[in-house]
Amino acid sequence: MSAIKYDLAAIENRPPNMAVQFVERVKASADREAFRYPVGESWESMSWREAGDHVDKLAAGLLALGIEPQQRVGIAAGTRYEWILADLAIMCAGAATTTVYPTTIAQDVAYILADSECRIVFAEDDIQVAKLVEQRSELPHLRHVIVFDGAGDGDWVMTLAELEAKGAELLASDPEAVRTAISKIAPDDLATLIYTSGTTGRSKGVRLKHSSWTYEGASIAAQNILSEDDLQFLWLPMAHSFGKVLLSAQLAIGFATAIDGRVEKIVDNLGVVRPTFMGAAxxxxxxxxxxxxxxxxxxxxxxxxxxxxxxxxxxxxxxxxxxxxxxxxxxxxxxxxxxxxxxxxxxxxxxxRxxxxxxxxxxxxxxxxxxxxxxxxxxxxxxxxxxxxxxxxxxxxxxxxxxxxxxxxxxxxxxxxxxxxxxxxxxxxxxxxxxxxxxxxxxxxxxxxxxxxxxxxxxxxxxxxxxxxxKELFKTSGGKYVVPPAIESQFKALCPYASQFIVIGAERNFCIAVITLDPDAMAMWAAENGMEGKSYAEIVSSDKVKAMVGDYVDQLNTRLNRWETVKKWILLDHDLSIESGELTPSMKVKRNVVEEKYREQIDALYA
Incomplete structure (x- = not known):
């Protein structure tokens, strides 16, 4: 297999920081589409020139609020075009973005914002603002909150439009304020502080430099697999590094991005947007x-x-x-x-397409x-x-x-x-x-x-x-190694109704599994099997469903080594969720949480 030739000059000559990368993209692609976003049932479009205008005013607004180089500004919101404009504005003001998933509970939001010493937070709506109000005593550094959806309070909370207006005032008196801030950003300056939504332990803040992101964008551009004519559909959480790396690629290459973070709308949106590529878990x-x-x-x-x-x-x-x-x-x-x-x-x-x-x-x-x-x-x-x-x-x-x-x-x-x-x-x-x-x-x-x-x-x-x-690999009491993800992904490929399949068996004499089924798939199954209208719990607890799951487990076991086979299993009466703390925001299973939560049922299988 012959190796691909890369355009290494794109990496060596990349911009010094993400702010310059954005400014150069606006200049090069001014009248081309940058972002597409839903408004009601239709989609609206924004050019790079329009995006640049919004970002300039927002960045100037942050400077007017007193933000200083590399100080942290939080974004607590789902994926939407305002998230990206806010992130770009933070970097163009010379500050650094701290990301917060909108599903994060108030106490954890307070920990992230306090640990990162956030001065300002962009909040999606009243739900996110309420978390900040609840934890205000724990946030001594927080001075201002800017809300995407909702009203300001004339004091602590202001709207995105009010921040833009404040920025416009500053630019009227100092047109070069934002360009001056950008010129002071060094490649090794902090650009992003992302708190890992780890499957174990408390989140750790990962410090990523401007040069990290400009490298990512340039290295993707160097592969010549995307062009200005591509259209990305973006739903991934922007609080996650996967979403952020796709933004760095967009700035480096100049393709347009249609943005809607609602997971339940992905398939419908793909049919309407008709993208040429998409990243997904x-x-x-x-x-x-x-x-x-x-x-x-x-x-x-x-x-x-x-x-x-x-x-x-x-x-x-x-x-x-x-x-x-x-x-x-x-x-x-x-x-x-x-x-x-x-x-x-x-x-x-x-x-x-x-x-x-x-x-x-x-x-x-x-x-x-x-x-x-x-x-x-x-x-x-x-x-x-x-x-x-x-x-x-x-x-x-x-x-x-x-x-x-x-x-x-x-x-x-x-x-x-x-x-x-x-x-x-x-x-x-x-x-x-x-x-x-x-x-x-x-x-x-x-x-x-x-x-x-x-x-x-x-x-x-x-x-x-x-x-x-x-750390996910384990040994059975018989001394044999088991690789849970390899077994789990095989079950999901075999069983079209599966949502989660968690293999357990460390220091035990055999493996067991905790299983959940996909609610949408099971609703379709119920309609075909005389159980339409029944609750999810009733459906999955039925003998017919248990027999079906048992058949799939038997099929799985024929593919496995004897010590890997799943001897017993639990079928939960609900799916795992981010809200329950059983999944990370990037949809990975928190194994320790699942094992602890269902300890009694698991132990009963080994009794």
């Missing part, structure tokens, strides 16, 4: 796969048989092509027919990736973490291997350390953890290598494969 692809498969199963008869045969043929053709073998004439004719009858309809569900999806933040099951690929939809899996500004490796549309997370980004070094731990080094590596020097020294070694805590391997072509988090 594996859970989104699992849900889409499950929904399409269960809808076809509900159709039954000839349509279901046609659907199954199409994917049988599609997977066979894909295998031959990936192995570099010719496709027999009749098989090729079959495939062309199925592409017209079946696969084109699958692609149309995602808008019909997607060139590729990018999957990150957790491992994507290879079978699901192959299923989408058979339908003509390429999912490029990538790898990174908040501590390295999200991007370290990614597959390329013309240079990919399914089951891997691709080769290193140009300018990034990857090596495998002791215990098969993945180590990273490059311009994107964090400065350290905020106020946590000991944690920093444990994670960053003297030679600049970031110890990721992930177990992995590199093949002869430099493609990285991630096995799982080292």
């Amino acid at each position: 594996p859970r989104i692809f699992e849900k889409a796969h499950g929904k399409i498969v269960t809808m076809q199963a509900a159709e039954g008869g000839v349509k279901e048989k046609l659907f199954k045969k199409a994917f049988e043929v599609g997977l066979k053709v894909d295998k031959l092509k990936l192995e570099g073998k010719p496709v027999p004439f009749l098989l090729g004719k079959q495939h062309a027919l199925f592409d017209k009858l079946v696969f084109s309809k699958v692609r149309e569900r995602f808008g019909g 997607v060139r590729f999806f990018i999957s990150g933040s957790a491992a994507l099951n290879r079978e699901i990736a192959e299923w989408f690929h058979a339908a003509g939809i390429l999912i490029l899996e990538g790898y990174g973490m908040t501590e390295n500004a999200a991007g370290a490796a990614v597959n390329h549309p013309h240079h990919y291997k399914m089951g891997t997370v691709g080769p290193a980004l140009p300018g990034t070094e990857i090596k495998i350390g002791e215990g098969d731990e993945v180590l990273l080094r490059g311009p994107h590596i964090m400065e350290g953890y905020h106020n946590l020097p000991e944690e920093t020294s444990r994670t960053l070694d003297a030679d600049g290598w970031l110890h990721t805590g992930d177990k992995g391997s590199l093949d002869e072509d430099g493609f990285l494969t991630i096995t799982g988090r080292i």
Whole structure:
């Protein structure tokens, strides 16, 4: 496999900071579309020139409020175009953004804002403002709150429009105020403080420099896989580094982005926006796969048989092509027919124009990736973490291997350390953890290598494969190692009704699983099985559902080593959620929370 040639000049000559990167993009693409956003049932558009005007006034408004270089400004909101304008304004004022998920409880919001010493906070609505009011005594540094939706109070809280008006006043008297602030930002200045929504322990503030983000954008641009003519659909939480790295790519390349953070609207929005690419967590692809498969199963008869045969043929053709073998004439004719009858309809569900999806933040099951690929939809899996500004490796549309997370980004070094731990080094590596020097020294070694805590391997072509988090691997009492994520993703690929499948068995004599089913998928199942109108709890506690789940567990076990097989399982009467504290905002399972919460039921299985 020949390596891709990268345009390394784009990395070497990148802008000194994100503020300059934005200003240069506005100048180069002034009249092109920058952002598209929903207003009611329709979508409105904003050019780069208009975005630049808003950001100038907002940045000037922050300067008028007294913000100083590298002081922190929080954003507590879901993904929307105002989030991005606020973030750009913070950086253009020379300050640094602290991100807060809108689902974060008040006490944790207070911890993040106090630890980061936020002076100003952009809050989405009255719900987010109420958290700040409740915790005001814990926030001695907080001076002002700017609300996206809602009214100001004439004192502590002001609206986005009021901040812009304040900025316009400053620019009227000092037109160069923002440009002066930008000129003082050094590449190594703090740009972002992202608190990890870790699956264990309290959040740690990751300090990321301007040079980390400009590198990420430039390294993606250097791969020449995106252009100004692409259209991104962005729903990912901007409080997460995955969302932020896509913004850095947009600034470097200049494509337009349609923004709507409502997860429940993703599929509908794809059909309307018709993007050319989108980033997503594996859970989104699992849900889409499950929904399409269960809808076809509900159709039954000839349509279901046609659907199954199409994917049988599609997977066979894909295998031959990936192995570099010719496709027999009749098989090729079959495939062309199925592409017209079946696969084109699958692609149309995602808008019909997607060139590729990018999957990150957790491992994507290879079978699901192959299923989408058979339908003509390429999912490029990538790898990174908040501590390295999200991007370290990614597959390329013309240079990919399914089951891997691709080769290193140009300018990034990857090596495998002791215990098969993945180590990273490059311009994107964090400065350290905020106020946590000991944690920093444990994670960053003297030679600049970031110890990721992930177990992995590199093949002869430099493609990285991630096995799982080292701390998630466990040994049974019989001394055999088990890799839970590998088993869990297999179950999700097998069972289209699955939401979560958590394998447990450390120091036990066999493995068990905690299982939840997807509420939307189960509502469809209920309608087909005489249980329409029943509650989710009633549906999943029925003997028929338990028997169905048991069948899928049995199928899973035929694929596993004897010590990995799931001997017993619990089916919960509710799905896991971010609000309950069982999932992180990026939809990863908090294993310790799940194990503790259902300790009694788990122990009963081992009794």
